[in-house]
Amino acid sequence: MIDRRRQLLRLVTAPAAVGALLFAALWAADFHGVAGMLRERAIDAIQRIAPREAGRGGVLVVDIDAASVARAGGWPLPREDMARLAARILDGRPAALAFDIFFDGSDRQSLRARIEGASDPRLREALAPILAQAPDPDHEFGETLERGQTILAALAGGAAPPAAFNFVRLEEPAGARWARPIPGALAPHEPLAAAALGLGVSSLFGEEGGVVRRAPLLFSVGDRLIPGLALEVTRVAENVAMLSVEDGRLETGARSMPLGEGGALRLRWSDPAHWAQRTISAAELLEGRVASERFAGQLVIVGASAPQAGALRPTPLGPLTPSVQIHAEAAEQLRAGTVPLRPGRALSGEIGAALVLAGVAAAGAARVGPSAAFALQAALSALWIAVAASALIFQNVVLDPAGPPLIVLLSGNMAAAASFARTRRMKAFISRKFEQYLSADVVREIIAHPERLRREGEMRIVTALFTDIENFTPMTQRLAPRDLIALLDVYLGGLERIVTDHGGMVDGVTGDAIHAFFNVPLERADHVDAALDCAAAIVEFSESFRKEPLAAQAGFGRTRVGVETGPAIVGDVGGARRLNYTAYGDAVIVAARLEQANKQLESQICIGPGAAAAARRDLVPLGALRLKGLPEDTMIFTLASE
Template identity: 45%
Template sequence: MAMPAAVGSLQVRVGAAVLLAALAVWAWDGFGLRGALRETAIDAVLALAPPKPAPLLTVVDIDSDTLARYGDWPWNRAQMARLVAQVAGGEPAAVAIDILFAGPDRHSPAAAARRIAAETGRADIADLVPSLPDGDALLAVALARRPVALGAVLETVPTPDFEPLTPVLASTAPAPTELWRTAGASGPPPMLRNAAQGLGIIAIAPDGDGVVRRVPLLALAGDAPVPGLAVEAVRLAEGAGALILDGAQNVLRIGGRVVPLGTDGQLRLGPALPAAWAARTVPAHRLLSGSADAASLSGRVVLIGSSAVEVGALRRTAGNPAAPSLQIQADAAAALLAGDVAHRPGWLAQGETAGALLLGLAALAAVAALRPLGGLCAGLGAGLLWMAAAVALVLARGLLVDPLGPPVVGAVTLAVALAMGFIETEWRERRLRSRFEQHLAPAVVARIAADPSALKLRGELRVITALFTDVEGFTSMTERAQPEALVAVLDRYFDRLSEVVVAHGGMADRFVGDAMLAFFNMPLDLPDHAGRALACALALRAETEKLRREPAFAALGFGRTRIGMETGPAVVGDVGGRRKLDYTAHGMAVSMAARLEAANKDLGTSICIGPGAAALLPPGAARSIGPIAVRGRAAKLEVFIPAGDREPPGPG
């Protein structure tokens, strides 16, 4: 069906307004939704990347098993010296230690002697210090054997005594990056710092959703640039004496390696699998015990740290809820060594906004020029094309293009524009529903909405089952009830009755006072309509008994619900003028259902079934209680009750 010109104009106007609003929210990103969607989508894309050859990287893990064998954490410096010496004996290309050695050693004999001498003023104890084992001295000797980078952390207060070990030289103007900046930093004591050849930041900051996705390539401690630990490990392996910050290209040169800095000077990591960690990891106890050959570390970059839960260096990542920071640093070093560095240039955000605008305009053009299905396919196709291109750029070039955000803007615009395309039909249907839904069953309203020419439904003769309900003692209850309480109870009562009737395929026709009239097998054919009506009657009785036990009903003394049902031919159709249609049924079955309901009072029953309905029920579903006199009939009428009900004591 072709769209009217006015509707098309509405599509364009409303769609354009939605597009502008979506772009404004997108560009503002005040709640971080844009960044959260982008990062989550990129996580999923990076998880699709095929495995790459493992670089020459080994992780030496002071795991829980190692701590169980060699003592609780924190280890003394002498123990760390033994581990570092064992690693250095394998002649690795470089070593990085993901541990902060804060302050001088406090656990070695020499440290204890210094402390006692200072506290007691005993010169003889101070004279013993040079002859006692000193943890810092032992560790310094081990550190000096190979190129080793130690860990430093960023501080929120100025630290004038802190000095980076690695010079960062700017080849051109400073790079336009938003580096992680703090007031200061702290590192190991001077003896260890002087023995090491590198000093790198081991701090890791999560994103707003608590997920760690990045490690710093460079950070600023005050005004001093400090490299990350992974950068220092690679620099030492490259044999570079300094790092070169190329502001013109916004890259960091690490020896012969060129690493894009992006906008924040951090390295974006993809989800890593524990299987990859296991393949590159050696438990520290195997080196200390000699069961692992240190020679296997020759020429490799080695990271030393701990994954033990008791150490507490666990972080949530996209691929693991409790990833050791040691393995996160190793992932960063592996990416640098492999040259597999994902990056996000500063211009990319503006490019994505332009892409979102183009996708939105494409959606508007598609729905304005094509039929609804064609416009939907064209608009979705444009979004899928963007997603495919973004995935390809992420996986093939490491360019962190947002695969989800711009298509979402385009999809929102498309959805609103398509909705406006149907506004005329929807408006017409709403007018019809608003006018007639208070009078007609939902199925009849749907028929009229689909064919407005059928506003006066033609009458027809149908065999229907009528069901009539009434509340015992309702009149006396109304005399003693507060109006507000009574109305609230009746609303709840009729809502539940209607739900039960509709659930059994019936049509709740009308409510009068405390009574409800419902029909089965109209306006559409309903197989086994008498059986459905009986099942509905039993459900109504059960549900209304539950309602009577609710406090609001019990406070009013709400009576039992009595039910009558009968089956027979009836004239079905509209009654009334065009201003007030009443789709209903007229016939003896309808009258008999009401009279059978009233007969319950004399019979002492709650469900009374007429012979017409009983004849259509399955064998054994109802049983006769004999003939009774019914108003409006000369002869007595045989009536029935559900087979499971107790025999009434008799009329009167």
């Protein structure tokens, strides 16, 4: 039985193992394609369910929202409004102030710009006195920026980075490994850049579908590294003079954090409800409805959520996320030290875990039904998802939540399909083998639990039952062949039905006789009494059948039954084309001899000593008789009711 289970396990797990290895190889090969997309979307789902704890990030967002743009009369806001915003914020003495807005030239909305831009020379000459007295909003904005620790946004572009950048010191070669390579950087309007304490590249780069999941911390231009906006404003807020990269770690003063490949910070999103708490409308600030003291010691980022600004990006939290909120998320993570990283050997570990889980799923599929197998696969998949989610939520370790469950489900379904195909073959075999010789209940039981059907041969206690018809040969001479066959069909069909109704198995039909076994193919504790009840029912049926017109006309004889219990070898016997599930043993031979003994004892049911010893029915002895082929006399019994 153990060998058979091992064989079944191999038959089912072999395709599952091949499938698991194939799926794992495909997953690893497509790590940055479809596999990467599914991994990232699964991580997105975890983050939406379990957002990052906000804590005390010390980050505020001043949002130029739709109301602020309407108040100013359109986008972009005049530089004088930008100067007033900066002044009100700096009055509160923030730790740092950054602008997620690219100022690419002088203020084109100011009076000075309009006069200088007039196409008529005579008009410019006439307005020259006014021009001399007109305020310069860029100068005013620059003077305001000089009042505090301010950072302006630069863009990834085609020019070499200017000296205004705070370059990152690199302690090892191959700096591009720890930074995003860009051809150059576009600095803001030079007078403003000169007035600010630092510059940070605010460019964000989306993945599939343009979705932003990471904020670049470092950019490489040739052999030089420059910081991203979130990193630069964090450096300034924490009064760090210089950033450096050594052994793959970013050193920011007293703080050291590992850098992922490409120098981008995977964003660990907080709840959008927290965004509302850290956000102040620029319109309210300009109207004096926000106290400057609120900015004391805070890291402040000014940006725009108004659609006119064109600063809305798709993220896992929605298709229209303001870029200023993305930079604020990154700054909060940097200040809290929340740096989700994917271990270097994560992929090999995930593949190994997937193969182990797939093996468990396949082994389960070999032992249980389809529903239970799918439930096991779902449980194993959920277990891995829980592991990946816990690693991200509690340890900031990024594991693939999607790959191992998919490998488990795909390979597990292959195992389930192999098991299902084998089950169908087994059910077909059982139906062909037993549906004519066993009761419907027994057949259903075997189909439901095929492991209980032992076909390879075993020793078992069985009860054998043999029948015969008295004076059958003379009867055949009194009937036409067609009538004889019709009569036997009805008679033998009735006996087969009685045997199967009592839980026995019809082993065969020979002429006018049947031989049946009880306690095969499935074991049952009451097989002896079931066989004796069956013998009584056969005699009762046959006596009634003899009174039928055709049977009475033919002089249909009495039915004689022999029953004995004992050990026998049971199993499939025969060639590959014709197997027969049967039993061999002394009890089988004695039962056949007992059926014949009825002639000498003038009885209808003869029961051997083995069956008599195990029977619970009342029996009466008929005496001892030397049966053919046996060396000693055999004590014979019959039913007390006979």
